[in-house]
Amino acid sequence: MPTTTAEDPTTSLFRALMHPTRVAILDLLRDGEQCVCHIEAQLGKRQAYISQQLMVLREAGLVADQRSGANVYYRVTNRHVFAVLDAARALVGSKAFTATTATCNCPQCQPEWAELVLHS
Amino acid sequence: MPTTTAEDPTTSLFRALMHPTRVAILDLLRDGEQCVCHIEAQLGKRQAYISQQLMVLREAGLVADQRSGANVYYRVTNRHVFAVLDAARALVGSKAFTATTATCNCPQCQPEWAELVLHS
DNA sequence: TTAGTATATTCCATTTCTTGAATATTGCAA
DNA sequence: TTGCAATATTCAAGAAATGGAATATACTAA
Numbered sequence: 001m002p003t004t005t006a007e008d009p010t011t012s013l014f015r016a017l018m019h020p021t022r023v024a025i026l027d028l029l030r031d032g033e034q035c036v037c038h039i040e041a042q043l044g045k046r047q048a049y050i051s052q053q054l055m056v057l058r059e060a061g062l063v064a065d066q067r068s069g070a071n072v073y074y075r076v077t078n079r080h081v082f083a084v085l086d087a088a089r090a091l092v093g094s095k096a097f098t099a100t101t102a103t104c105n106c107p108q109c110q111p112e113w114a115e116l117v118l119h120s
Numbered sequence: 121m122p123t124t125t126a127e128d129p130t131t132s133l134f135r136a137l138m139h140p141t142r143v144a145i146l147d148l149l150r151d152g153e154q155c156v157c158h159i160e161a162q163l164g165k166r167q168a169y170i171s172q173q174l175m176v177l178r179e180a181g182l183v184a185d186q187r188s189g190a191n192v193y194y195r196v197t198n199r200h201v202f203a204v205l206d207a208a209r210a211l212v213g214s215k216a217f218t219a220t221t222a223t224c225n226c227p228q229c230q231p232e233w234a235e236l237v238l239h240s
Numbered sequence: 241t242t243a244g245t246a247t248a249t250t251c252c253a254t255t256t257c258t259t260g261a262a263t264a265t266t267g268c269a270a
Numbered sequence: 271t272t273g274c275a276a277t278a279t280t281c282a283a284g285a286a287a288t289g290g291a292a293t294a295t296a297c298t299a300a
Contacts, residue, residue, distance in 0.1 A: 008143070010205070011140045014135075019288085023128070048249085048290080050247095052248090055249085071247085084204065087204040087206075091204055092132075105246090157275095168259090169260080187266085226276095
């Protein structure tokens with residue numbers, strides 16, 4: 001049974017942001033859309049777990065997904081969410097999750113893709 | 121047993137903000153410090169309940185209290201928290217809690233106090 | 241169609257949050 | 271000291287979040 005009572009939208013937003021993995025996912029999407037496997041590789045968590053957190057973000061309206069072949073790409077629906085994250089970090093004085101060099105099998109992680117971007 | 125694992129400070133912040141009553145309390149403190157009875161009157165909640173939420177905000181470091189006679193006054197420790205609230209509202213498009221005309225027995229709610237402020 | 245990869249969903253046990261109720265504490269005044 | 275007002279704390283039951291495990295779905299390729 002989901003949350004049935006109409007909730008204060010501000011509270012709902014904070015509820016969605018109240019989880020380190022979800023915040024890390026949003027940070028990963030600062031650079032643009034990413035496929036699930038990429039998020040998985042970056043965060044070093046199991047696929048099902050990442051998918052669960054993506055579902056929460058999706059239901060909160062913070063991210064949207066788009067299928068492209070076998071991969072699903074997620075993006076932030078409103079970049080203003082980063083203003084919230086930045087304001088929060090300015091208050092508590094912590095840093096955003098920074099991407100590692102981890103790669104996955106998605107097209108974006110293949111060398112050919114980098115070539116494509118460079119030459120476009 | 122409290123939360124023992126060291127938590128991401130950003131997450132802790134959102135956890136503290138994830139409650140409508142706590143957000144409303146912070147909004148009430150935009151105009152400066154307020155006594156507990158005032159918050160109680162404005163929000164129309166029981167005293168023990170307000171005190172519980174104040175405890176959460178206090179433990180999160182978002183507010184500080186100061187005793188003055190029989191009354192305890194709470195204030196925001198860092199006004200930057202309002203930037204977080206404002207950014208969140210800009211994203212979800214909702215409004216801040218606005219104070220009502222409700223009054224209580226605290227000095228600030230007595231007519232004499234208004235006089236004092238006006239003449240100072 | 242079959243197999244394999246990528247992703248999503250459901251189920252469940254555990255932990256944590258919520259909030260009412262009762263009670264404790266602090267300060268003031270008589 | 272006694273009593274009262276203002277505030278804080280503790281306790282407990284129900285609701286919700288967490289995260290692991292198993293499974294389902296969607297797409298591609300052969």
